[in-house]
Amino acid sequence: MTLTARATSGDSNADRRYAYAQAILGEGDAAGAADLARQTLELVPAWAPAWHLLGRALAEAGDATAAADAFRQALVADPDDTLGAGLELAALGEAGAMSRAYVASLFDAYAPTFEAHLSALEYRAPALLADSLRSFGPFARALDLGCGTGLMGAALRGRCDWLGGCDLSPAMVAQARARKLYDRLDARSLEDALEAEAPGSLDLAVAADVFVYVGALERSVEAAHRALAPGGILAFSVQDNSLDPSGWRLGEDRRFHHGRIYLDRLAESRFAPLVRQDAVLRRDGGRDVPGLIMVLRKI
Numbered sequence: 408m409t410l411t412a413r414a415t416s417g418d419s420n421a422d423r424r425y426a427y428a429q430a431i432l433g434e435g436d437a438a439g440a441a442d443l444a445r446q447t448l449e450l451v452p453a454w455a456p457a458w459h460l461l462g463r464a465l466a467e468a469g470d471a472t473a474a475a476d477a478f479r480q481a482l483v484a485d486p487d488d489t490l491g492a493g494l495e496l497a498a499l500g501e502a503g504a505m506s507r508a509y510v511a512s513l514f515d516a517y518a519p520t521f522e523a524h525l526s527a528l529e530y531r532a533p534a535l536l537a538d539s540l541r542s543f544g545p546f547a548r549a550l551d552l553g554c555g556t557g558l559m560g561a562a563l564r565g566r567c568d569w570l571g572g573c574d575l576s577p578a579m580v581a582q583a584r585a586r587k588l589y590d591r592l593d594a595r596s597l598e599d600a601l602e603a604e605a606p607g608s609l610d611l612a613v614a615a616d617v618f619v620y621v622g623a624l625e626r627s628v629e630a631a632h633r634a635l636a637p638g639g640i641l642a643f644s645v646q647d648n649s650l651d652p653s654g655w656r657l658g659e660d661r662r663f664h665h666g667r668i669y670l671d672r673l674a675e676s677r678f679a680p681l682v683r684q685d686a687v688l689r690r691d692g693g694r695d696v697p698g699l700i701m702v703l704r705k706i
């Protein structure tokens with residue numbers, strides 16, 4: 408998925424140069440695109456999409472230092488980072504993160520085709536998680552973190568008395584709402600949703616294919632621990648970081664991959680492991696995407 412700028416710069420000459428720069432970058436002329444992006448910026452110096460495009464063109468031309476400078480300028484022009492300049496910086500090995508605004512806008516654009524696309528990729532994280540939860544529950548109060556269109560909710564609904572869901576993307580939440588499965592849905596981050604729960608009020612918190620967009624999981628795991636009742640369950644899928652098992656990193660697929668030692672350290676002394684299963688989460692480019700299904704019980 409790539410995002411194109413939705414806004415106009417307010418200057419039709421700049422818009423034309425920008426559109427031309429995008430087109431020739433698509434055709435592989437990175438140097439020409441960088442030149443046109445710079446011309447655009449002469450007309451509209453504070454327009455984030457042009458800085459972002461300049462960064463992409465320079466990265467493709469192999470000038471990582473100048474690309475990082477351009478992405479930093481995009482962040483200055485768009486502090487919410489809807490375009491994902493932070494993610495591009497992380498991909499260049501610089502300090503950077505996937506912003507909430509970027510994730511929301513990515514999935515707002517993706518929502519209408521999400522399920523058809525994921526079905527073509529043989530996506531199975533919700534089915535695998537539901538399977539691994541089969542010997543636990545039923546659950547009085549469950550929260551589906553990053554619920555998307557509701558695939559995880561559909562797999563769990565029959566086993567939860569009350570099921571809530573949250574997601575950063577309002578368009579994904581709208582699709583989930585149309586399923587009429589959830590008792591409550593909120594367009595908000597999973598961290599905020601968990602922190603808004605009364606301590607000890609949940610029996611299950613589940614995140615299917617969501618932590619790949621989060622990176623550092625300390626805040627999420629801490630918030631889940633606080634919201635869960637003693638004996639409550641945190642279940643999630645991650646993509647495996649086999650290169651650095653004790654940490655997490657951004658993969659070439661622009662998703663975060665988490666290491667087993669890192670996950671064990673997060674759980675240590677707060678959760679007991681119930682399930683830790685190697686799994687194929689989906690296919691991508693004709694290849695299996697390896698991951699882990701984790702089920703933890705709050706101590």
Ligand SMILES: C[S@@+](CC[C@H](N)C(=O)[O-])C[C@H]1O[C@@H](n2cnc3c(N)ncnc32)[C@H](O)[C@@H]1O
Nearest residue numbers: 514553554555558574575576579596597615620
């Ligand atoms: C690949 S989809 C998975 C959706 C659903 N869990 C499923 O299995 O079909 C990832 C979802 O996580 C959401 N997401 C990513 N980071 C999030 C966060 N920090 N808080 C809430 N939702 C988040 C995205 O908006 C997206 O809808």
